[in-house]
Amino acid sequence: MAKPKKAEQATTVVYCGPSIPGVAKQYTAYTNGIPTALAEAIVKQPAMEGLVVPLEQLPEAMKNLRSGTGHISRLYRLVQVKH
Numbered sequence: 538m539a540k541p542k543k544a545e546q547a548t549t550v551v552y553c554g555p556s557i558p559g560v561a562k563q564y565t566a567y568t569n570g571i572p573t574a575l576a577e578a579i580v581k582q583p584a585m586e587g588l589v590v591p592l593e594q595l596p597e598a599m600k601n602l603r604s605g606t607g608h609i610s611r612l613y614r615l616v617q618v619k620h
Contacts (some may be wrong), residue, residue, distance in 0.1 A: 553598045553609060554588035555617045566592065582619055587612045 549568045552561045552575065561575045571579075571589060579585045587608065590598050601607035 549592040550589050551592055551595050551598075552589050553595070553602065554585055554613055555620065557620050564595075582616060584612050584615045588616060 549566055550571065551564060551566045552571070554561065554563060556562045557578065559574060560578045561572075567575075567589075575585075575589075579589075590609070598609045601609045602613060604610070
């Protein structure tokens with residue numbers, strides 16, 4: 538009996554980092570991957586990868602950014618300083 542194939546699901550992620558012209562705007566949602574400019578920026582500054590979160594985690598990420606606490610907030614400040 539053949540194994541059933543996994544259904545490919547469209548995954549939506551949101552960039553929660555600071556807006557960077559030509560790369561990404563804060564709270565932009567992407568479905569089925571991120572744009573090339575953002576992928577290249579992540580290679581140059583790996584901390585940015587932690588600022589791309591699944592849509593389901595967006596409310597918690599926004600809460601952390603507003604309060605200035607948590608991992609997302611720390612990564613945001615790190616990326617903000619470098620841009």
